Amino acid sequence: GNSVTQMEGPVTLSEEAFLTINCTYTATGYPSLFWYVQYPGEGLQLLLKATKADDKGSNKGFEATYRKETTSFHLEKGSVQVSDSAVYFCALSDRAGGGNKLTFGTGTQLKVEL
Amino acid sequence: GAGVSQSPSNKVTEKGKDVELRCDPISGHTALYWYRQSLGQGLEFLIYFQGNSAPDKSGLPSDRFSAERTGGSVSTLTIQRTQQEDSAVYLCASSLNVPLGTDTQYFGPGTRLTVL
Numbered sequence: 650g651n652s653v654t655q656m657e658g659p660v661t662l663s664e665e666a667f668l669t670i671n672c673t674y675t676a677t678g679y680p681s682l683f684w685y686v687q688y689p690g691e692g693l694q695l696l697l698k699a700t701k702a703d704d705k706g707s708n709k710g711f712e713a714t715y716r717k718e719t720t721s722f723h724l725e726k727g728s729v730q731v732s733d734s735a736v737y738f739c740a741l742s743d744r745a746g747g748g749n750k751l752t753f754g755t756g757t758q759l760k761v762e763l
Numbered sequence: 764g765a766g767v768s769q770s771p772s773n774k775v776t777e778k779g780k781d782v783e784l785r786c787d788p789i790s791g792h793t794a795l796y797w798y799r800q801s802l803g804q805g806l807e808f809l810i811y812f813q814g815n816s817a818p819d820k821s822g823l824p825s826d827r828f829s830a831e832r833t834g835g836s837v838s839t840l841t842i843q844r845t846q847q848e849d850s851a852v853y854l855c856a857s858s859l860n861v862p863l864g865t866d867t868q869y870f871g872p873g874t875r876l877t878v879l
Contacts, residue, residue: 750796
């Protein structure tokens, strides 16, 4: 079956540091890949997505590139801010059954300090 | 417009009781999903609706769990004879379900269920 593996947290960084959160996946077919973010006390929000190999998703300074050869979708940001403190989930979509059900990784908590 | 709403936001119940959780999707979204988020299992898919039918129920953990959707809109997730392991945050998401592409799922704030 499909699965997503992401680096365990928590990750603590200083403001303006470089961020990488690793994500790898196992899937049949050609899934779409997503990063969702959950800020404290809020619901899940889509951060970025990529629908095919070599696509780069980007939003709010975050980027991730769909790498089919390494089955990876690592999240990066060049300079994190305190406001980026949240839990980040990597996910893939599976169109089995006709829908786009998401398979999530376990989430990585990021804490950014001044 | 309004986002996905869920009610109640919190539900505390006793083991063995039945509970109903409600989801109001974004108007016009034909696809609706239920997920749950628990400490032990992370975020798991439960069921997918397209309109009023549920072509994928593969994530429902037992026959105590059921869901329905009426009028292509509101959905109710029912858990019968609740157990302590059912304690989790139940999330609903909706999307346009564009056939040829991937569509973004918009999540509600969730219902936190605690089974005592």
